[in-house]
Amino acid sequence: MTSPNYSDPSQATTYAAPEQAQSDQKPHMQPQVQVQYVLPPNMQQGGPVLFGQQSGGQIFVQPIGYVDPSSAQICDWLPWSITNIFVGWCLLGLLPLIFSLICRSRKTSNDASGARTMSTLALIFNILVTLAGLAAWIVLIIVLVTINKATSNVTCYPYC
Structure with missing residues (x-):
């Protein structure tokens, strides 16, 4: 044979x-x-x-399932995008997730230029959402601490 x-x-x-x-x-x-x-x-x-x-x-x-080696090297930033759903308060985190999923689907269809474009957009929006999300979490913590101090001074005023 x-x-x-x-x-x-x-x-x-x-x-x-x-x-x-x-x-x-x-x-x-x-x-x-x-x-x-x-x-x-x-x-x-x-x-x-x-x-x-x-x-x-x-x-x-x-x-079946043949992936071009040049498009297989393109990063889709999907784990970072999933993390940004929690960091970016869900609303902002959906945008990089959508670009990451589009990038992944274009990689499997061997569209290297489209996958590179979506990868770049996912990277940019991941950076922006991470910075905005971290700033929002820091502001939220500062506001909660300030409110806690303000309410604790009022409740214990006669006894302090």
Whole structure:
């Protein structure tokens, strides 16, 4: 048996089962046609494959989940965006999360330029939301401490 050649779609490797090896099997299990592995013309070299439809003795090999290495290196900032939902008070944190999810979907569809654009937007909005969220948390803590001091002075005034 020869292995299929995945690098050149014009050369399909044919496999025919030897007659002697299948003489002891049942007649309905013997192959009636030669199996030929054929790659579609748009198949990119090196991607994972899935054996798909069988038609007339040919098995068409379909690529699944092939991710271009250049788009796989693009950072989508998703963990930071999820953290910013809590830091940015949910409303501000949704914007970088949306850009991160769009970036991730464009990476899987091998749109490298669109993924880079969404990655840059997610990075910028993550920085802005983190700074604004931290400032808002600091202001909230200062306000709560100030209110606590103001109310504690009023309640214990005669006794202090």
